[in-house]
Amino acid sequence: MDSNRGQWSSKVGFILAAAGSAIGLGNIWRFPYIVGENGGGAFVLIYIIMVVFIGLPYMLAELALGRSVQRNPVGSIEAIKPKSAWKGVGYLGVLTGVGILSFYGVIAGWTVGYIYKMLAGRPGGFAGFIADPIPVLILFAFFIFLTALIVNGGISGGIERWSKILIPLLFILMLGLIIYANTLKGSGKGLIFYLNPDLSKITGKTILAALGQAFFSLSLGMGLMITYGSYVSKQENIMTSAFYISLFDTLIAFIAGLIIFPALFANGLNPSAGAKLVFVVLPDLFAKMPGGALVGSVFFLLLSVAALTSTISLLEVPVAYMVDEKKQPRKKIVWVVALVTYIIGIPSALSQGANHFFTDFGWLPSRLASADFLSEMSFLFGDFSLVVGAFLLSIFVGWVWGAEKAADELALGSANFNRFRKVWIFMIRFFIPAVIFIILLNLFGIFG
Ligand code: PFF
Numbered sequence: 001m002d003s004n005r006g007q008w009s010s011k012v013g014f015i016l017a018a019a020g021s022a023i024g025l026g027n028i029w030r031f032p033y034i035v036g037e038n039g040g041g042a043f044v045l046i047y048i049i050m051v052v053f054i055g056l057p058y059m060l061a062e063l064a065l066g067r068s069v070q071r072n073p074v075g076s077i078e079a080i081k082p083k084s085a086w087k088g089v090g091y092l093g094v095l096t097g098v099g100i101l102s103f104y105g106v107i108a109g110w111t112v113g114y115i116y117k118m119l120a121g122r123p124g125g126f127a128g129f130i131a132d133p134i135p136v137l138i139l140f141a142f143f144i145f146l147t148a149l150i151v152n153g154g155i156s157g158g159i160e161r162w163s164k165i166l167i168p169l170l171f172i173l174m175l176g177l178i179i180y181a182n183t184l185k186g187s188g189k190g191l192i193f194y195l196n197p198d199l200s201k202i203t204g205k206t207i208l209a210a211l212g213q214a215f216f217s218l219s220l221g222m223g224l225m226i227t228y229g230s231y232v233s234k235q236e237n238i239m240t241s242a243f244y245i246s247l248f249d250t251l252i253a254f255i256a257g258l259i260i261f262p263a264l265f266a267n268g269l270n271p272s273a274g275a276k277l278v279f280v281v282l283p284d285l286f287a288k289m290p291g292g293a294l295v296g297s298v299f300f301l302l303l304s305v306a307a308l309t310s311t312i313s314l315l316e317v318p319v320a321y322m323v324d325e326k327k328q329p330r331k332k333i334v335w336v337v338a339l340v341t342y343i344i345g346i347p348s349a350l351s352q353g354a355n356h357f358f359t360d361f362g363w364l365p366s367r368l369a370s371a372d373f374l375s376e377m378s379f380l381f382g383d384f385s386l387v388v389g390a391f392l393l394s395i396f397v398g399w400v401w402g403a404e405k406a407a408d409e410l411a412l413g414s415a416n417f418n419r420f421r422k423v424w425i426f427m428i429r430f431f432i433p434a435v436i437f438i439i440l441l442n443l444f445g446i447f448g
Contacts, residue, residue: 005070005324006155007231013160014236015244018219018228020163020309022249023170025107026217028303029278031253032260034213036271039201040193044257046207048250050214054435056246057427058390059218059225061397063238064409066229072320073223076230080401089392090321093223096389097317098337099381100222102345103374104314105147108307109139109349111300114283118296123283126276131353140349141342143304147311148338151319152331155231159312166305167248173302174255180295181263190265194257208442211435212383218249221386221393224313227320237414252306259299278303315341348374367445391436398429 008014035043069079074090081087110130117123130136150158181187215221232238260278263285264271273281286296315337322333351358351373362371369379397406403425410424411417417424 009156016167017163018245019248021219021313023252024310027253028256033277038206041197042201045197047210050210055214055218059242062225063229064406066226067232068409070230072324073226075324094318094321096222096385097314101314101341103348103377106349108143111303114300123287126279133354144342151315152334177259181259184266187262187266190261194261215386221390239414239417394432
């Protein structure tokens with residue numbers, strides 16, 4: 001073990017840091033609006049099936065690879081298959097970390113802005129707010145700075161320490177909001193929409209949307225779990241850890257729905273408002289309620305907290321690569337990577353009306369993503385790249401490294417893994433790559 005790399009100080013610390021990566025805007029902002037667009041309870045059911053049968057077993061593959069060779073995604077692949085083109089998959093992961101962070105940090109900056117907007121009693125004007133370049137760029141800078149500050153602290157002293165505080169805080173804040181939302185008059189209809197699956201609403205599109213959301217939400221496909229797994233000690237039980245990470249991530253998404261749908265239906269609003277659900281519909285709703293300024297502000301505080309534990313992890317992937325492979329000191333390289341990411345993010349920050357060129361960018365076909373730069377980055381890195389990465393990594397672990405060796409690694413520290421060994425090997429070699437391949441075809445619109 002390279003003592004300069006750092007290690008999680010405890011199993012709980014690791015689980016909370018990885019859960020912190022998984023839990024983010026994907027759970028509280030993206031999950032509810034995708035549920036709303038895909039018909040409610042039926043989507044929730046399919047999503048849970050995807051997490052259990054694809055997300056969780058795939059996560060085990062990334063964690064096993066990372067812990068086995070204790071390197072970043074590029075170094076891990078190099079250690080298993082030196083001087084091969086497979087290393088490109090590692091580079092793709094590092095690049096994807098920077099790519100996602102560059103637009104995710106912009107949205108995270110908006111959430112910080114809304115903490116203030118709600119308190120100040122100005123819940124409206126979302127379109128104007130995100131089109132105003134100066135505040136948006138400052139909030140984005142603030143968020144990246146905060147992220148870098150924590151990653152600068154290292155593994156146990158920075159990421160682990162802060163995740164242990166922020167994730168329980170998030171849980172508590174959200175539990176309070178569930179009670180608040182479900183005591184509103186008329187909220188019961190929201191619960192029915194959310195929890196009563198109407199199976200006739202399940203289509204091919206529902207299934208594929210659920211799969212893509214599962215990858216993004218569980219932070220899979222870019223080697224984040226390889227990186228976080230590389231700081232896990234050999235005595236640790238990876239199987240139960242992965243179980244808890246997936247459970248917490250799914251629970252937070254589920255809780256977000258328990259807050260948002262009752263609140264929406266209590267006000268007779270439409271659940272399929274799309275991406276603006278959280279920034280337009282909810283603030284409006286809060287504003288109409290007694291004490292809503294404070295509740296709304298707390299809500300955006302928790303959204304910022306959730307985003308922060310994810311941006312930390314997004315920055316850690318390229319940083320780990322530079323520390324391991326380029327022998328850069330963490331405390332210097334963190335700031336360099338953060339600055340580069342910020343610069344790459346500027347077009348996204350200006351793409352919501354501030355600048356014509358980036359607002360109407362439109363390099364991708366319109367059926368894949370909206371024309372603004374941020375949406376195009378979100379499609380390229382948040383959807384496409386994760387799915388491609390997951391497809392290649394499952395083949396790498398299943399066939400190149402070898403599913404048997406990966407299974408041996410998983411069995412270290414978890415004796416009970418052997419009960420699932422055969423099933424897992426089948427899944428990583430055949431089932432998972434096949435299913436991901438189908439999502440990939442769908443991204444290209446093969447299924448119309
Ligand atoms: N899982 C995060 C979310 O749901 O918001 C986003 C994310 C973080 C994706 C880290 C990928 C990743 F490696």
